[in-house]
Amino acid sequence: MRLLTSEQTRSFLERAPLESYRLSPEARARIKRAFGRSLQPRAVVERIIDGVRSRGDEAVLEFTRLLDGVEISSMEVPRKEWEKAVKALPAPLLSALKIAAKRVETYHRRFRPVYPVSPEGGMGYRVRPLKRAGLYVPGGMAAYPSTVLMSAIPARVAGVEEILVVSPPQKDGTLPAAVLATCALAGVSRVFRVGGAQAIAALALGTKTIPRVDKICGPGGLFVQLAKKLVYGLVGIDGLYGPTEAMLLADEGADPAAIARELLAQAEHDPLARALLLTPSRRLARQVSQEVERRVGELERSQIVRQALEKGGGIVLVKGLEEGVVLVNAFAPEHVALFLEDPLPWVEKIENAGAIFLGPEGALGDYTAGPSHVLPTGGTARFASPLGVADFIKLTSVVALDERERKKLSRPAAVIARAEGLTAHARALEGD
Numbered sequence: 001m002r003l004l005t006s007e008q009t010r011s012f013l014e015r016a017p018l019e020s021y022r023l024s025p026e027a028r029a030r031i032k033r034a035f036g037r038s039l040q041p042r043a044v045v046e047r048i049i050d051g052v053r054s055r056g057d058e059a060v061l062e063f064t065r066l067l068d069g070v071e072i073s074s075m076e077v078p079r080k081e082w083e084k085a086v087k088a089l090p091a092p093l094l095s096a097l098k099i100a101a102k103r104v105e106t107y108h109r110r111f112r113p114v115y116p117v118s119p120e121g122g123m124g125y126r127v128r129p130l131k132r133a134g135l136y137v138p139g140g141m142a143a144y145p146s147t148v149l150m151s152a153i154p155a156r157v158a159g160v161e162e163i164l165v166v167s168p169p170q171k172d173g174t175l176p177a178a179v180l181a182t183c184a185l186a187g188v189s190r191v192f193r194v195g196g197a198q199a200i201a202a203l204a205l206g207t208k209t210i211p212r213v214d215k216i217c218g219p220g221g222l223f224v225q226l227a228k229k230l231v232y233g234l235v236g237i238d239g240l241y242g243p244t245e246a247m248l249l250a251d252e253g254a255d256p257a258a259i260a261r262e263l264l265a266q267a268e269h270d271p272l273a274r275a276l277l278l279t280p281s282r283r284l285a286r287q288v289s290q291e292v293e294r295r296v297g298e299l300e301r302s303q304i305v306r307q308a309l310e311k312g313g314g315i316v317l318v319k320g321l322e323e324g325v326v327l328v329n330a331f332a333p334e335h336v337a338l339f340l341e342d343p344l345p346w347v348e349k350i351e352n353a354g355a356i357f358l359g360p361e362g363a364l365g366d367y368t369a370g371p372s373h374v375l376p377t378g379g380t381a382r383f384a385s386p387l388g389v390a391d392f393i394k395l396t397s398v399v400a401l402d403e404r405e406r407k408k409l410s411r412p413a414a415v416i417a418r419a420e421g422l423t424a425h426a427r428a429l430e431g432d
């Protein structure tokens with residue numbers, strides 16, 4: 001791995017907006033074939049949303065054929081196919097998914113918010129789950145049953161009445177058995193074999209086949225995230241997700257092999273993934289670099305890993321762990337792993353991160369640790385949180401004051417109302 005200079009580190013901390021992402025030659029060719037000319041990503045998504053708004057299911061099927069190269073005649077996957085998928089799964093995988101599902105549910109049940117109306121003041125929040133949520137599960141070239149668990153289970157724990165999953169079909173028009181089976185395990189209500197911006201548009205606008213939802217959650221590629229951005233306001237969204245980001249903070253005594261494994265695991269996600277080691281130890285930096293180079297050739301996705309490490313990976317020699325924490329907080333990464341002799345004191349110093357792992361638990365966090373692996377990226381960890389139960393509820397403030405409290409508060413309220421020129425408010429408060 002390359003050793004980054006301070007100037008290179010500053011460049012690394014810069015992120016490009018979604019609209020500036022470069023498209024592959026294959027994607028550009030599909031766009032030209034679908035729309036008759038070259039278009040920028042945002043313009044593509046706008047046209048897809050307009051098409052779904054005006055033509056509904058017909059547009060969804062057409063864009064799936066033109067952009068995804070998949071011909072499907074029906075979008076919804078019958079429940080009997082889910083049941084068939086559960087029976088077809090290898091026993092070890094089914095068992096692993098059940099273990100993960102139980103762990104994820106146990107974790108999220110700890111965080112069901114309760115805001116009771118206070119008997120003293122008659123004030124509080126009424127908590128209600130969303131009626132219908134739409135979850136995007138990436139796919140097409142790969143299967144991500146773990147994403148079903150990480151998004152559907154928090155929704156179910158929150159009490160969402162209807163949970164819809166959309167996921168891009170494989171070339172034969174089907175969804176992977178592992179995804180379908182996990183939908184059954186996680187308590188999903190309906191599944192649709194459609195992906196991309198057309199799936200987001202259908203969830204936001206509603207079609208004859210796909211009902212309109214209250215909120216859309218889940219990761220996805222460029223067009224999915226742009227579509228979520230453009231439909232926000234018609235529906236709620238959980239956030240905009242980009243490539244994986246991992247920062248590892250390590251001291252002199254850390255295990256170079258464990259660090260190398262973690263860096264490679266994160267780089268495996270995507271050619272645009274970012275994997276960075278921060279350490280004050282030149283010796284450790286050298287050992288980790290050697291371990292990464294030795295191991296990368298053994299990986300099935302070695303080409304993706306190499307691309308990620310060349311573009312978004314590196315090792316930064318910091319003056320001390322405090323400087324490393326400053327860089328972490330400035331970057332606000334998706335997740336941080338602490339390879340430190342005594343990590344606990346450093347946890348509170350990290351202000352901006354989607355998840356903090358006290359050791360080599362990053363890969364566990366993707367599957368069986370418990371918290372959702374749908375985490376804020378792109379620096380949004382400065383203000384955003386991991387996907388959880390809170391994303392699937394809404395709060396309504398409740399005020400019920402007794403007569404004594406009402407009279408006590410009306411006079412200052414009326415003064416403020418008159419200062420704002422709202423005399424009808426003031427008269428209502430004064431009983432005039």
